[in-house]
Amino acid sequence: MNFSLEGRTYVVMGVANKRSIAWGISQALHNAGARLVFTYANERFEKPVRDLAATLDRDDSLFYECDVTDDDAINQTFENIKNEVGVIHGLAHCIAFAKREELKGEFLNTSRDGFALAHDISAFSLAAIARAAKDLMTEGGSILTLTYLGGERVVENYNVMGVAKASLDATMRYLANDLGKYGVRVNAISAGPIRTVSAKGVGDFNAILKEIEERAPLRKPVNKEEVGDAAYFLMSDLSRGITGEIIHVDSGYNILG
Ligand code: N5H
Numbered sequence: 082m083n084f085s086l087e088g089r090t091y092v093v094m095g096v097a098n099k100r101s102i103a104w105g106i107s108q109a110l111h112n113a114g115a116r117l118v119f120t121y122a123n124e125r126f127e128k129p130v131r132d133l134a135a136t137l138d139r140d141d142s143l144f145y146e147c148d149v150t151d152d153d154a155i156n157q158t159f160e161n162i163k164n165e166v167g168v169i170h171g172l173a174h175c176i177a178f179a180k181r182e183e184l185k186g187e188f189l190n191t192s193r194d195g196f197a198l199a200h201d202i203s204a205f206s207l208a209a210i211a212r213a214a215k216d217l218m219t220e221g222g223s224i225l226t227l228t229y230l231g232g233e234r235v236v237e238n239y240n241v242m243g244v245a246k247a248s249l250d251a252t253m254r255y256l257a258n259d260l261g262k263y264g265v266r267v268n269a270i271s272a273g274p275i276r277t278v279s280a281k282g283v284g285d286f287n288a289i290l291k292e293i294e295e296r297a298p299l300r301k302p303v304n305k306e307e308v309g310d311a312a313y314f315l316m317s318d319l320s321r322g323i324t325g326e327i328i329h330v331d332s333g334y335n336i337l338g
Pocket residue numbers: 097177178179180181182184229231236237238239242273274275278279280283289
């Protein structure tokens with residue numbers, strides 16, 4: 082069995098900075114020998130992504146802007162990737178968005194357009210991307226998305242993003258069912274709280290981490306390297322029997338009542 086990812090190419094969508102879980106995933110896949118293709122939402126993220134990729138000891142990474150709210154942009158991006166590399170072996174979807182003002186207070190106050198926007202970017206985009214990426218996965222593949230416990234149960238302040246994650250989880254399972262016959266697996270990692278750009282502006286993040294330190298079975302928050310290693314497992318042949326699954330990389334926090 083092949084533990085190495087040498088000779089394989091993986092698309093990573095959603096690196097924002099060095100703290101990003103997407104960057105932890107990129108590093109783990111790179112260390113396993115993979116070639117990486119990065120996509121970013123708009124030009125604001127181009128330089129940070131290129132600068133981070135430049136720290137990797139290989140120079141064949143590729144970079145594409147991809148606005149996931151735009152079907153034409155998605156199709157064009159994967160057309161470009163196809164023309165450049167031909168085949169991809171996996172994709173990490175590390176993309177979510179909700180209006181900052183709807184990530185506090187009561188879910189009850191969620192707006193119609195805020196609900197639609199959160200679902201469009203955080204859940205539907207996985208389906209749109211899977212459809213475009215499937216044609217490049219001619220040797221089978223592994224699609225991975227990032228979810229959070231707030232999609233399974235109520236987590237204070239997560240609000241519309243929790244509802245979008247529930248949709249993402251179901252989207253992941255339906256895609257796993259559709260794509261299994263092509264040898265393409267689709268899974269999610271449910272990471273514990275990590276201080277990323279997503280968590281920026283979350284007032285009581287210290288309190289959230291303290292709760293993990295006191296109550297999670299492993300008594301410590303997880304880091305992006307731990308998520309990266311689980312992603313490597315899901316991208317490798319070691320996980321060849323797993324699809325439609327949510328793997329919690331959260332120090333065991335989700336088992337608590
Ligand atoms: C219960 C919590 C704390 C509440 C935090 C919710 C975080 C939700 C994630 C979304 C993706 C954050 C988000 O959309 C922020 C935007 O409104 C503003 N930020 C941006 O526009 C920046 C510049 C760009 C880069 O961000 C995006 N997304 O495009 C959950 C926490 C304990 C765990 C957590 C932080 C979960 C998570 O889903 O990230």
